[in-house]
Amino acid sequence: MLVTLLVMIMVINICACSRSSTQVSTSSDTVLKEPTKIVFFTVAETLDEDQMKAQFKEFEESNNCEIEIVFTSSSDFKQQYTTMVASGAQIDVMGINIQDIRYLYDTGAVLPLNDYIEIDKSKFVEGALDAAIWNDNVYAIPYGAFYTSMGLYYNERLFNELGFNVPATFEEFYDLADKAREAGYYASTFQAGNMYDLPVLYMLCLGQLVGGDGVGNIENICMGKAKYTDEVNVRAMQALADLAANGVWDDGFLGTTEGTAAMALFTSGQALTYITGSWNLTSMKSVMGDDLKVTYMPLIDKTATHFTTCAKNCPSICIYSGVEESKRQLLADFCEYISGASYQQEILNLRCNGDLSNSFDIPVYLSVDGNDNEILNYIKENFLPIGQDFLDWYWPPEVNAELASQIQAVLGGETTAEEAMAAVQSVQDKLFEEGYTFSPR
Numbered sequence: 073m074l075v076t077l078l079v080m081i082m083v084i085n086i087c088a089c090s091r092s093s094t095q096v097s098t099s100s101d102t103v104l105k106e107p108t109k110i111v112f113f114t115v116a117e118t119l120d121e122d123q124m125k126a127q128f129k130e131f132e133e134s135n136n137c138e139i140e141i142v143f144t145s146s147s148d149f150k151q152q153y154t155t156m157v158a159s160g161a162q163i164d165v166m167g168i169n170i171q172d173i174r175y176l177y178d179t180g181a182v183l184p185l186n187d188y189i190e191i192d193k194s195k196f197v198e199g200a201l202d203a204a205i206w207n208d209n210v211y212a213i214p215y216g217a218f219y220t221s222m223g224l225y226y227n228e229r230l231f232n233e234l235g236f237n238v239p240a241t242f243e244e245f246y247d248l249a250d251k252a253r254e255a256g257y258y259a260s261t262f263q264a265g266n267m268y269d270l271p272v273l274y275m276l277c278l279g280q281l282v283g284g285d286g287v288g289n290i291e292n293i294c295m296g297k298a299k300y301t302d303e304v305n306v307r308a309m310q311a312l313a314d315l316a317a318n319g320v321w322d323d324g325f326l327g328t329t330e331g332t333a334a335m336a337l338f339t340s341g342q343a344l345t346y347i348t349g350s351w352n353l354t355s356m357k358s359v360m361g362d363d364l365k366v367t368y369m370p371l372i373d374k375t376a377t378h379f380t381t382c383a384k385n386c387p388s389i390c391i392y393s394g395v396e397e398s399k400r401q402l403l404a405d406f407c408e409y410i411s412g413a414s415y416q417q418e419i420l421n422l423r424c425n426g427d428l429s430n431s432f433d434i435p436v437y438l439s440v441d442g443n444d445n446e447i448l449n450y451i452k453e454n455f456l457p458i459g460q461d462f463l464d465w466y467w468p469p470e471v472n473a474e475l476a477s478q479i480q481a482v483l484g485g486e487t488t489a490e491e492a493m494a495a496v497q498s499v500q501d502k503l504f505e506e507g508y509t510f511s512p513r
Contacts (some may be wrong), residue, residue, distance in 0.1 A: 073500035100492035108137040108402060112415035113156065114167025115387055116143045123422060131409045135402060148268060150175065150469060157181075163392045165403050170385045171268075171465040172205045173212050178511055183391040184209035188404030195413070197436045200384040203461050206511060213390035215410040216419040219353070219434040219456040222276060224370065225338070225356065226345045229363040230257070236344070241371045242311065246318040252344055259320040263334040268464060270479040271383060271472055273347070275463045276369050278308040279379030284458060286379070290466045293500065293512035300497040301490075309482060309489035311372045316483040326484055350451055354423075357447075366447055368454070382459030384436050413437045467500075467507065474499040 079274045121141055128139045144152045156163055168176070176182045185191060189208050193201050197219055204212035228239050234255055239245040249259040254257040263269055279286035281304050289305070289459065292298040299305070312431075322343055325334065339359040340347035345371065346356075356364050358373070368378050389407045391400065409415065416437045424431035434452060442448070464472045478492035487495075 082467045111162045156272045212390040213411045214385040220351045223366040228365045249319045258343040260345040261334045261337045267476045277311040280376035
């Protein structure tokens with residue numbers, strides 16, 4: 073009897089210790105489990121840091137994580153990214169201007185998102201994911217993104233007051249330049265800006281001369297099937313030289329390194345037109361109101377085709393391939409969270425302070441409500457069907473930098489179109505020699 077009693081006491085004590093140990097362990101796990109840190113390395117595009125943190129709070133709370141935002145600029149992205157990788161700095165997800173996705177893909181720096189989340193392309197504007205797809209895998213997805221395209225913006229009131237016609241051809245652009253200067257105005261303005269600004273002018277001209285398929289032309293060059301020295305590419309550069317030689321732009325535009333300066337020249341009425349992107353619509357509309365209109369870039373000649381460059385996916389988010397396997401699903405879930413319709417609708421509302429009538433953004437997510445406005449409808453009806461990706465999403469960044477430099481030289485009268493394109497081709501040839509290969513989609 074005594075033995076039985078002792079055995080029972082021992083069993084009770086063991087069970088109690090076991091329960092106590094389990095409870096302490098569970099409690100300890102709850103207390104000691106630190107939130108997972110996610111480093112979001114991103115170009116500063118849509119919202120400021122405080123707004124982004126507010127938008128991320130729900131995801132952080134639901135997934136026991138903390139998101140640290142590291143900002144960069146479009147022009148500094150590659151250099152800062154390279155420095156971070158070389159130093160071993162933490163990168164988990166990246167918010168990029170989509171021109172950088174090819175470089176990241178070619179260097180094996182991004183993971184296919186569709187391995188972790190379901191992506192329905194039909195929910196986006198047609199072509200919104202195309203620039204980030206290889207072998208049916210999606211490597212980046214738009215977040216807080218809006219459709220943007222280039223166009224010739226003009227001051228309708230001034231044109232009416234002066235009795236001038238909006239130019240539809242380059243010859244008419246030259247004629248406008250003479251008349252505008254006589255009346256004390258500039259025909260147009262543009263910013264030389266960073267390495268991405270001037271090449272856009274070349275893209276607009278090239279697209280007109282190749283039947284609207286600038287991407288196809290550049291892909292062939294990147295695969296060694298064509299050259300920048302080919303006649304059509306030289307013609308595109310010469311078209312820019314002709315605009316400058318005929319005094320179309322304001323006198324100091326090559327020294328205008330910020331878009332705000334060029335925009336101020338236009339919105340103040342000193343320049344009659346402004347070749348720029350629809351991302352500037354909100355700022356221009358706030359000053360010009362209904363005087364602001366947009367139309368096609370003037371045609372180079374009778375053989376030219378209406379064309380524009382556009383973006384349907386900036387910024388986009390992708391997962392850095394260097395992250396550990398155990399973290400990847402969480403990062404993919406974060407990508408899915410901020411690329412969803414509800415997140416985009418919130419961003420749209422923030423950008424217009426809750427009043428869609430003041431919004432001049434075109435959502436790439438089809439279910440997101442945007443503004444029904446004359447100028448936006450013109451862009452959607454006329455530019456969306458003919459727009460192609462910006463060509464710097466295809467040619468290497470080294471080519472883009474050289475092209476920007478050569479355009480400066482051509483427009484400044486320091487070199488010829490032929491010499492400029494030969495210099496650009498030499499950069500491409502050197503890349504081929506160093507083992508460069510192009511990955512067609």
